[in-house]
Amino acid sequence: MLSQSLVQDVLNEALTTGGDFAEVFVEDRLTNNLSLQGGLVENSLSGRDFGVGIRLFKGFQSTYTYTTDFTKEGMLKAAKRVAQTVHGDQLLKITDFGQQQVKVLHPIQQMPQSVDKVRKVNVLKKVHESASQYSDLITQVSIRLKDEEQNVLIANSEGAFIEDQRVRNILTVQSIASEKSRMESGYINTGALAGLEHLESIDVNFYGSEASRIAATMLDADPCPSGTFPVVIDNKFGGVIFHEACGHSLEASAVAKNKSVFSNKLGEKVASDLVTYIDDGTLQNEWGSINIDDEGEAARRNVLIENGILKGYLVDKLNARIMNTDITGSSRRESYRFAPTSRMTNTFIAPGESTREDIISNTEYGIFAKYMGGGQVNPATGDYNFGAEEAYIIKNGKIDRPVRGATLIGNGAETLKKVDMVGNNLGHGAGMCGASSGAVPVNVGQPTLRVSELTVGGTKGDA
Template sequence: MLSKTVVQDILNEALSTGGDFAEVFVEDRLTNNLSLQGGLVENSLSGRDFGVGIRVFKGIQSTYTYTTDFAKEGLLKAAKKVAQTVKGDAKLSLTELDYHKAKVLHPIEQMPQSVNKARKVNVMKKVHEASKRYNESISQVRIRLKDEEQNVLIANSEGTFVEDQRVRNILVVQSVASNGSRMEEGYINSGALSGMEHLENLNLDFYGNEASRIAVTNLSADPCPSGNFPVVIDNKFGGVIFHEACGHGLEATSVAKNKSIFSNKVGEKVASDLVTYIDDGTLQNEWGSINIDDEGEPAKRNVLIENGILKGYLVDKLNARIMEQDVTGSSRRESYRFAPTSRMTNTFIAPGEFNPDDIISNTEYGIFAKYMGGGQVNPATGDYNFAAEEAYLIKNGKIDRPVRGATLIGNGADTLKKVDMVGNNLGHGAGMCGASSGLIPVNVGQPTLRVSELTVGGTKGEA
């Protein structure tokens, strides 16, 4: 990392033409990627990325640049480059830098870099064996494992000078089932802001079996009917709908530009009374968790919607100026190549009072989406469509039979208002979220819940 003296010189250079805020982000990232197919190691790649990002504000204008040149001359050249975009009369006095390490909210027991690849491959092989033996129709299994160690230094002209270490790993299992005429895939993952202990504490048979079970289930599934139905969405990754269709609309990145359906609505009712929507980067060792955000602010628990009432937004430093609000510890970026902005961490609907079985039994006819897949959303309107990776018909208050090809179509704001039952089984699912500041790890979560009516795209007529 860089010394305090060098960082001070960079900040002074960045402020030399009249900027009123400057920031330095230093990153050293170590990454390992392993993939296993057919029980054999397919790829084994390791890498290291090192770079520095420099940002300067003048009012609500921001300029950002980055460099991989760690020589002092190169860093000062980059700072001068970003400073030249700012024109001002007075030079800001730099606040004394206060060095500290970020408070560790998420303890790490075994650093991935200290664990040999043979031990990691052994974990993957156990998952592969469980997947293959689940059913004779399983024709292919692919396992991926990624771990990384990201060390950062964040300093700014307000006096921040903090170091942080982020250690993450994720296991991804993909199984393919075939009956000779059709192939179906099952997918499941588990990620954490944690060391090797996360992988070695997993129930590996469950993850292997579950990916294959989804594939085999879909192989025998009937075509999904289309129409407007009540939809029960299972917990954990089911929360991806609300992440995409609602969560992004609560980020200051869109709110400050009045490009969100939630702009200027704090204090208004925007959801069902049963919906409390939270973003919490402090959840211990969760995939989307952080010690500090990428502007050096401590992680926080932010209640965005409470009992249907909009309480606030996720706010970064630049948009805090535009909106005249406080920051919320929500500024994130993929790497030094990106300027940070407001992003989610672990975003979820809080648990309610219903037993999940009671939600099913109170649904006469509808769709049960057990696992959600990918989808698309229009961030300006909140309109979305998402595929269900595994879905079932509900008839007479019971799970009837599996259906394939189910697509849930709706509007985020409208869907929030139609949530009429919320379960007590909150769970979180790991994912990657792409936006203007790059691809970042996030958790999406919810209990099992019911939306009173959604448009379901499938096959015309009843299956």
Template sequence: MIKQSIIENVLEAALSTGGDFSEVFIEDKYVNTMELQSGKIEKSISGRDFGIGIRIFSGLQSIYTYTTDFSEEGLLLAAKRAALAIKGGGHGTIHTLQKEVCTPIHQIAQLPRTVEHARKAAVMKTANDIARKYDERIRQVALRYIDEEQHVLIANSEGKFVEDTRVYSRLAIQATASDGHEMQTGFYGPGAHAGFEFIENLDLDHYAGEAARIAVTMLGADECPSGKFPVIIDNEFGGVIFHEACGHGLEATAVAKNNSVFANRIGEKVAPDIVTYIDDGTLPNEWGSLTVDDEGEKTRKNVLIENGILKGYLVDKFNARRMNTEATGSSRRESYRFNPTSRMTNTFITPGESKPEDIIASTEHGIYAKYMGGGQVNPATGDYNFAVAEAYLVKDGKIDRPVRGATLIGNGAKTLQLVDRVGNNLAHGAGMCGSLSGSLPVNVGQPMIRVSEITVGGTKGE
């Protein structure tokens, strides 16, 4: 991308006023998006973005800047301007850059950039037809296709010099059903760290069919009762609750400043023995995976909670200084425009021993959340509020009628302690996570779990 000698000069310039660490993040990214509405491709946009981020540390002071001027003169100017904000006590040392060879953990068969738009559009139209044919009450189907090819080069004053290529592909499907009086929607958005082969091999009958089925099912659903109930949360995207309400509280972004209910609690019992919670960026071709993080560290399997005991946090390089610990390969950013910080990759509850049918059969009365929707959480307290996209009553150990308007309200740390059954059917769901360093692809996952009690907000009293 840029000559190594120029990168070395930029790192040197960044330390000219007393910084003790400098870093360069170079990004060259191709993005393609297509949108289908009313059976037609309404939008198709392709673009390329190139830029360089420069970061400087001096003790617990951090400065970040970025530029799209990749001339040596422009880069040196940006580095020197950033350095002016540093008031260090000396001049940091520049170690010889040693290029690292990273073995790719993701097999990419077809770079999306090499695939003609007609093939991408054909997949979208097939998914559209499947969803529309599911039921005559399906009135609208919207699809969004996205692929991204990101090339990065990361170098720092400690001698780090590593390059990586990330390829992402995703198809988001939304179906809308109407009976003439009201409308309901269903959504499914599979994604992977993979090439166009992932899109072409998708089981569209399943994904498009599920989006349509959710919309039609909720169209005829009763109003959800409100109260405190045992709640069964199904696998895959059901893991979004613990991603939001617990996962963010285990990121050093919050922990290092004591803005988390999990701060300073390593070794404490925070969940039942049946709960083990992991963030693993090394899973081949998963949506949230990376070969190296955005500081150039190899990603790894980080055990956060093991058999109920808090074991660790997700730590980036700067917050490692605050916490007097080591980085965990968990630093991420949306692009060169963002200062990196600790973020999740593929975060999930590991499988337990219970069969899903046994979890349901052992529940006399409660709520079954098959698919979760969106929500919000206070990272400092863990208090959350999540909508359920598809919910059912559970009566006498059986799934009963569908209900709509269900909202799960609680506190992540407390909910974690109330998990009393963990299934054996782990699955992951693709999503986008927004935080200080931008919006990033992440997987959330879990087997089916049961929480002994959650406050359920509904549209009628129980």
């Protein structure tokens, strides 16, 4: 992408005023967006973005800038900007880079740019057909496909010079069901760190009909009762609660500032014995996976909580300095416009020994949250509330009637301790996670599990 000699000049320019670490991040991103509305192509947009980010450390101080001017003069000018923010006597100079090769963990078979748009549209039309024909109640179907190829170069004053290619695509389906004055929606997606082979390998009938099934089911749902109940949360995207309420609190960006409920608790019991919580960027071709992080460190599997005991955090280079600990290959950013920091990849609760059927049959009365929607969390306290996109009453150990308006309210640290059954059906769900370094692709995951007691906000009515 850029020559070693040019990158070396930029790094040395950044170090001229006494910084003790400099980094260059070069990005070239190609993006395609395709959407269907009512079975017809609504939008087909493509774009390309190129930029260079430059970061400088002096002790615990970090300065970041970026430029879209990739001439030598433009990049040296940007390097001077960060250099002006620090002052020191010891001047570093980089004279050589080590030879580094990315270990490709996630093979790509069909590059997005090589696939004709007609092939993509044909797949999306099949999804639309299965969604629209599910029920006469379905009045609208929206389908979106985004694919991208991101090529990056990461170099720093410690001698790193490494290039990586990230190829992703994600398909989202939303169906609207209507009857008289009522309207409900159903949403589902599937994403992968893979080429367009992912799109052509999925069960299009499932994704289309499932979005419509959710919408049609919730159209006939009763109001959800409010109160405190056992709550069974289904697998895959059900893990979003633990991602938001617990995962962010295990990132060094919060821990290093003592703004996390898990700060200074390594080795302590923080969850039920049944809970093992893992972040693993090496899972092959998963949506949140990486070959290397955005500081050039290899992807790895990080066990954060093991059998209820806090074992570690997700740590980036700057916060490793502050915390005096090792980095974990967990530094990520949305693009060259953002400085990287500690972020999740594929974060999930490990499978247990119960079946979904066991968990439900052992629940006399409670709520079954099959699909989770959006929510809010306070990362400093772990307090959260999440809406359930699709939920049911459990009565006498069986799934009973569907209910709408269910909101799960709790505290992440407390919820971890109240997990009393964990299923054996681990699944992952794709999402985008927003934080200080922008929005990055992540997987959230878990098996079906039960929280013994959780506050459910709903609509007043008889249970």
